[in-house]
Amino acid sequence: MSSPGVPDLTTLRPRLPSPLQEVEDERFTRRGVRLFLKRDDLIHPDLVGNKWRKLAPNLTAAAGRPILTFGGAYSNHLRATAAAGRLLGIPTIGVVRGEELANRPLNTSLARCAAGGMRLHFVDRPTYRRKTEPDILARVLRAADAEDAYVVPEGGSNTLAVRGCRALGEELSGRADVVAIACGTGGTLAGLAAGISPDQRALGVPVLRGGFLTADIRALQHQAFGGPRGDWQLDDRFHFGGYARTTPELEAFAEDFENRHGLPVERLYVAKLLYGLVVLTDEGAFPRGSTVVAVVTGTPQET
Secondary structure, three states: OOOOOOOOOOOOOOOOOOOOEOOOHHHHHHOOOOOEEEHHOOOOOOOOOOHHHHHHHHHHOOOOOEEEEEEEEOHHHHHHHHHHHHHOOOEEEEEEEEEHHHHHHOHHHHHHHHHHHEEEEEEHHHHHHHHHHHHHHHHHHHHHOOOOEOOHHHHOOOHHHEEEHHHHHHOOOOOOOOOEEEOOOOOHHHHHHHOOOOOEEEEEEEEOOOHHHHHHHHHHHHHHHHHOOOOEOOOOOOOOOOOOOOOHHHHHHHHHHHHHHOOOOOOOOOHHHHHHHHHHHHHHOOOOOOEEEEEOOOOOOOO
């Protein structure tokens, strides 16, 4: 039984551990590589994939207080937080990058946040960039009338979230040689790497440009576990121009994968991950006989 004010997450009936599905794809089999999909997209219809793993411990820690968090106009994290608030009866506030958006019609993603009961607060981009600075954060909380809120960082990647994502690695312990995941803020990879076996390797495919994630992931692991954990690395080649960017080539790849396997492919993270794995396999990055797991962290957004 939950303590007073602490939401009972079992009422949401998450599907854990999430299914592991083998995919027969000649681009892998001809290289002697087995590909599996870790279907975190099936954990919960509204709190999809790594969003469940990151949000669940923070929802518990919030103990019923309003939750304030941050994101861009197309943030999956904002949508998941709004859904969690709606399902559990917790007020949510989304601080959105770009005050110019306040006077425009909401896009589909932000409209779903609002429909889920999230109160949206738009801030200018310079302020947003400095949102982790204590004085700036305090100013944002006052402006949003949310000084009593429990604050979750952009993307949900804090110490509790990283520890929550360790369970993903533990679910895959001994099940693969390489576990690959698309990375935004790096929190899921930081936790995943801490949960896998010593003989396994975690591979991150960043969806943002900049090459800054290595330091961020190291910092997250230090905060969550006191130091580095697991064998992990990043391949920065498959961001396709940066976050929320796609190209005709990536779109064609995603459509082809969907047609081959009957699996809807989310474009901003999952498609980039799968594309990267096809390229790496063709380059011989995985020895013959290897088993590779791709973590499906989300589903396509409606447009």
